[in-house]
Amino acid sequence: MSSAAQPAGRQWRGSPLAPSWQKGYLLASPALIAMIAILIYPLAYSFIMSFYRWDLSAPSQYFVGLSNYRDTWNSLGFQQTLRVQLLFSAVTITVEVIAGIGVAVLVNSKLRGLRLARTLLLVPPMIAPAVVGLNFRWLFNGQYGLVNGISRYLGLPEAPWLSDPNWALASVMIADIWQNTPLLVLLFLAGLQSLPQEPIEAAQVDGASPWGIFWHITLPLMRPIIMIALMLRIIDTFRTFDVIWLMTQGGPGGATSVITVNAYQLAFQGASFGHAAAVSYIALFLSLLALAVLYGAPWLHRKIRRAL
Amino acid sequence: MTDTALGWRPRHRRRPKLRDGITAGLVIRYAVLIGTVLLTIFPLVWLVITSLRTRADIFAVPVHILPDSVTFTQYVDVFSQYGLNDYLWNTIIVSVATVVLVILCAVPCAYAMARFRLPGAKVVVSILLIMRMIPVVALAIPLFAVFASIGLLDTLTALVLAHTASKLPVAIWLLMGFIQDLPKEIEESAQMDGASTLRILVQIVSPLIAPGIGATAVITFLFTWNDLLIALTLASSEASQTLPVGLTNFVSQFGIDWGAMSAAGVLMVIPTLIFVWFAQGLLVKGLVTGAVRG
Numbered sequence: 001m002s003s004a005a006q007p008a009g010r011q012w013r014g015s016p017l018a019p020s021w022q023k024g025y026l027l028a029s030p031a032l033i034a035m036i037a038i039l040i041y042p043l044a045y046s047f048i049m050s051f052y053r054w055d056l057s058a059p060s061q062y063f064v065g066l067s068n069y070r071d072t073w074n075s076l077g078f079q080q081t082l083r084v085q086l087l088f089s090a091v092t093i094t095v096e097v098i099a100g101i102g103v104a105v106l107v108n109s110k111l112r113g114l115r116l117a118r119t120l121l122l123v124p125p126m127i128a129p130a131v132v133g134l135n136f137r138w139l140f141n142g143q144y145g146l147v148n149g150i151s152r153y154l155g156l157p158e159a160p161w162l163s164d165p166n167w168a169l170a171s172v173m174i175a176d177i178w179q180n181t182p183l184l185v186l187l188f189l190a191g192l193q194s195l196p197q198e199p200i201e202a203a204q205v206d207g208a209s210p211w212g213i214f215w216h217i218t219l220p221l222m223r224p225i226i227m228i229a230l231m232l233r234i235i236d237t238f239r240t241f242d243v244i245w246l247m248t249q250g251g252p253g254g255a256t257s258v259i260t261v262n263a264y265q266l267a268f269q270g271a272s273f274g275h276a277a278a279v280s281y282i283a284l285f286l287s288l289l290a291l292a293v294l295y296g297a298p299w300l301h302r303k304i305r306r307a308l
Numbered sequence: 309m310t311d312t313a314l315g316w317r318p319r320h321r322r323r324p325k326l327r328d329g330i331t332a333g334l335v336i337r338y339a340v341l342i343g344t345v346l347l348t349i350f351p352l353v354w355l356v357i358t359s360l361r362t363r364a365d366i367f368a369v370p371v372h373i374l375p376d377s378v379t380f381t382q383y384v385d386v387f388s389q390y391g392l393n394d395y396l397w398n399t400i401i402v403s404v405a406t407v408v409l410v411i412l413c414a415v416p417c418a419y420a421m422a423r424f425r426l427p428g429a430k431v432v433v434s435i436l437l438i439m440r441m442i443p444v445v446a447l448a449i450p451l452f453a454v455f456a457s458i459g460l461l462d463t464l465t466a467l468v469l470a471h472t473a474s475k476l477p478v479a480i481w482l483l484m485g486f487i488q489d490l491p492k493e494i495e496e497s498a499q500m501d502g503a504s505t506l507r508i509l510v511q512i513v514s515p516l517i518a519p520g521i522g523a524t525a526v527i528t529f530l531f532t533w534n535d536l537l538i539a540l541t542l543a544s545s546e547a548s549q550t551l552p553v554g555l556t557n558f559v560s561q562f563g564i565d566w567g568a569m570s571a572a573g574v575l576m577v578i579p580t581l582i583f584v585w586f587a588q589g590l591l592v593k594g595l596v597t598g599a600v601r602g
Binding site: 020021023024025027028030031032034035037038039040041042043045046049102103106107109111113114117118119120121122123124125126127128129130131132134135136137138139141143144145146148149150152153178182183185186187190210235238239241242245246259260263264267268273276277280281283284287288 | 333336337338340341344345347348349351352354355358366367368369370371409412413414416417419420421423424425426427432435439440441442443444445446447448449450451452453454469470472473474476477480505509530533534536537540541551552555556558559564566569570573576577580581583584585588591592595596
């Protein structure tokens with residue numbers, strides 16, 4: 001057994017475990033088989049479906065090439081969905097990340113009750129989005145809801161929260177921001193606590209203002225964790241369904257119909273599986289594109305700066 | 309404070325300035341902390357308050373914060389009128405079965421991925437990461453067609469299978485991280501003593517990564533418990549519907565029974581609160597390290 005003497009990372013070579021990759025795959029096989037059968041096969045199936053005319057009502061399916069994608073892309077409904085989705089993602093992600101950083105930086109010191117606050121902050125991201133959706137639907141109820149009740153009490157005009165297209169979009173954004181900002185606060189707090197303290201202390205000794213320290217030292221140091229937060233939120237806003245489905249079902253008039261809501265309606269209310277599959281693959285493609293831009297942007301920026 | 313930032317004030321005057329700044333800063337910090345906590349919990353407190361109001365009180369105008377009287381009838385109604393028992397049982401069965409299957413499949417798989425020199429392991433790991441990005445609706449639509457063709461639609465088995473497969477990538481990913489953090493020496497010495505791979509996994513590795521298994525189990529449980537889309541798609545009759553789908557049933561053509569809906573919502577949130585309270589460390593570790601590794 002020479003393996004123990006070998007440097008880390010290489011120690012399995014020559015050990016009895018090394019040649020037994022068959023045993024490894026045997027151990028992995030239950031999970032791999034489950035994922036291939038119930039995850040990868042259906043996804044491949046729906047990818048193929050997206051090139052077929054595939055209605056639940058029609059008895060036969062036939063190949064239509066890219067026409068599901070073309071129809072979808074050109075349809076008014078999808079163009080609205082795309083606008084709604086991009087606006088929803090842009091606004092919620094911007095607000096959540098900025099609020100998350102702000103709160104995390106401000107409470108990141110020895111405050112009484114911070115431990116309890118951290119526990120409470122874990123609650124919104126962990127509770128069912130369906131409950132969040134119905135609860136905010138109740139809060140934003142035009143006649144009996146608390147939000148308009150407070151407006152009335154303060155003598156402010158009441159807002160048509162869920163009945164007006166623009167207000168409805170704002171309502172679902174608020175619900176999403178309420179549910180997801182706390183997780184980002186926790187993520188940024190964990191990130192802040194792993195930052196090196198020397199540069200910040202050195203700047204304090206030199207008499208830098210708190211804002212200067214935040215802007216020139218903390219924020220650049222936090223860049224990796226901010227990228228992770230952006231990545232997580234981009235992925236999840238393109239997957240969002242539950243809160244919107246319970247608050248508005250995509251209405252009024254499609255004003256809150258994000259991509260997954262649109263796909264669900266096409267499949268199970270319009271019974272057009274081919275179109276629905278095309279829409280869900282466009283959603284995946286768009287979130288991949290957004291991630292590529294996110295990771296490509298600093299690189300491009302550097303390249304442009306170097307060129308100048 | 310801004311004066312010092314401009315840098316023209318003599319150094320020796322910084323000290324009293326800084327102390328004032330810290331006091332003002334502390335006030336701001338506490339204000340932000342308290343404000344954040346209030347904003348976080350108030351909508352949930354309102355849910356509880358609504359669930360305890362009488363019907364007349366719920367539709368009272370103007371809205372008042374405290375209920376006129378406290379009643380638990382809504383909590384009785386959700387069981388007697390809305391059949392919450394069935395939804396509750398279905399959700400418990402599906403969530404528990406999913407957690408058991410996910411852990412049984414994910415632990416050996418994560419061990420193999422982390423410790424064996426598997427050909428193609430990198431491909432498998434990158435597929436796991438892509439799976440995390442797939443919109444659930446992209447999976448739910450073809451699963452509906454697949455399960456319909458083999459007659460599994462509208463069964464709890466279908467829900468368990470769908471949840472197990474869709475939660476596996478994240479579970480494997482989380483567990484791999486915990487296994488990679490273990491020193492290899494313990495396993496190697498066990499191996500030299502002649503222990504079989506399975507025995508090493510069950511008797512040595514699993515106890516060492518118990519916190520990781522716990523975090524993975526809690527996260528899997530909560531995401532299955534909370535799921536709406538898979539259940540909405542695959543379970544059409546009340547025999548296999550879960551609590552989140554049950555919530556959508558409170559929205560009828562005659563309007564919404566807000567009190568009963570809130571009571572059901574409160575009941576549905578209770579397991580989450582219990583896990584958050586008792587396993588917050590595990591949850592944060594699982595979510596944050598899972599996120600950071602991703």
